[in-house]
Amino acid sequence: MKTFTSNANAIFSGSRRSTLKKLGGLAAASMLPFPAARAATSLKIGYVSPQTGPLAVFAEPDPFTLDQVRKILASGITLAGKKYPVEILYKDSQSNSNRAADAASELILNDQVDIVIAASTPATTNPVADQCELNGVPCLTTDTPWQPHFFGRGGAPDQGFDWTWHYFWGLEDIIGVFTGLWEQIPTGKTVGALWPNDSDGNAWGDPKMGFPPVLAQKGFTLVDRGRYQTPSDNFSSYLGAFKEQNADIVTGVIPPPDFANFWAQAGQQNYRPSIVTVAKACEFPAAIESFGSRADGLSVEVWWSPAHPFSSSLTGQSAAELAQAFTQYSGRPWTMPLGFKHSLFEVVVDVFKRAAEHSPEAIRDAIRSTKLDTVVGHIDFSPGPVPNVCKTPLVGGQWKRREQGLDLLIVENSQAQQIALQGNLAPIRYS
Incomplete structure (x- = not known):
């Protein structure tokens, strides 16, 4: 520690x-x-x-x-x-x-x-x-x-x-879960960051104690334009940077309304990352449902589940x-x-x-x-x-569409192996 x-x-x-x-x-x-x-x-x-x-x-x-x-x-x-x-x-x-x-x-x-x-x-x-x-x-x-x-x-x-x-x-757990998710499928290992200017965003993006040093150690390239002011309805500069640097992974810790704006604008600009793992916004069924068909395949940390x-x-x-x-x-x-x-x-x-x-x-x-x-x-x-x-245990999950609707399945458990896996991470499929 x-x-x-x-x-x-x-x-x-x-x-x-x-x-x-x-x-x-x-x-x-x-x-x-x-x-x-x-x-x-x-x-x-x-x-x-x-x-x-x-x-x-x-x-x-x-x-x-x-x-x-x-x-x-x-x-x-x-x-x-x-x-x-x-x-x-x-x-x-x-x-x-x-x-x-x-x-x-x-x-x-x-x-x-x-x-x-x-x-x-x-x-x-x-x-x-x-x-x-x-x-x-x-x-x-x-x-x-x-x-x-x-x-x-x-x-x-x-x-x-x-x-x-x-x-x-803690941050050590979520960093382990997120990178464990991202290492399951082939990508260019370039990560676009959406970290707001708040307690969570500043902690997650901290250059000494947050994601950046661990991502560098594991061979990921970080695209970080700095903290954004929440609430925000315009992510065009972030999308431009992510597309320019071919960020095929997106991560962040942002409220659902902010991510809804980002994800809708990503669709409008035909930005299609393979993995999107965003805390807060992707944790809740109510928020996930609002993303419509673009919710299928989103991933997130899972602190508790049935x-x-x-x-x-x-x-x-x-x-x-x-x-x-x-x-x-x-x-x-x-x-x-x-x-x-x-x-x-x-x-x-x-x-x-x-x-x-x-x-x-x-x-x-x-x-x-x-x-x-x-x-x-x-x-x-x-x-x-x-x-x-x-500390309490943490695993990773992915929203997958089933007959009854979207379900959050456990697909990463490297930090808490007492919680059983229910599947594997799959790249996001775009219609």
Whole structure:
């Protein structure tokens, strides 16, 4: 892990203290004394999620997850020998980092929650975790690669954080998955990059810790015109560069609306790469469906699927059974965030049950000592790769058209061989 921790503070954000100072007025407001302890009459979970805005596709499983969890917890949770009713307070980040910070602050200062949970990219998890760290409130986050989350918040590998814990895969995993995909079929090994000017894009494109050095080592040529400003509806300069340099692979980490614009313009300009592997945009059935016939053959990392060999500690459902229950509830295909949204509540319930008393410190200590098998895999923060972080497995998939429609099949598992392959990568076929 040395590659991903050396000098990381300087690369991602600077010192942890300076990162928190950048929060300005929000930080100043949060420096007020923590509210007087309320009567411990219930357990309150604060949940921040992008219900609206360009990241709303990440929140598609939320109604199902909240309905399922509230039913399971209707009789309460026993913490330190006493049974408490459970409240879940759900806040919309509006896909905006400032609003995510405000939502977390409201949950902490106004609602006085016992724990805050969040998911769905650094725009949500980072500001939420920062507010919890400032106010001394336990926090659990997921669905952000661990480097943009940890180092993007100024985390120091020799120190870590006091109140905030995170689990997901890292850049080393997705680089391994993507290059594993690309090496399956013959290409000219020229990669066109679509990396936006945001936490993810800057981390993925970082010349020291991101994709560039690994691609160079593996013999790939990178066509990188620099970071673009999102949202964007004009990718003509990128398409021109990709065509000029014969980039037969395209990669990126961009919101679905941006990729929809790029992919439509690529079709208009008759740009036909053999492989297109784009995170965020190609992860969701709702987005994939909007691409029409041009969705067939797109590839992407897969953090969770019905094929994953894990089960819920909360319901006993296998990954396949959870996915089926979601489809029966919503009428929609399974989606990757489903497993991770469910797993947040798995860990929270386990933490409450193990806490020595109803206090922030006891809940924090219970998070730190978590060792739990969940529907997304084993959660244990003690091995690292850095303090406060647990890694989850990652594989690669390709959207392939079948009689019932497009299906995302596992076609690369070099980073997590416990997850079985369902096929091989094939070049994109153009009509």
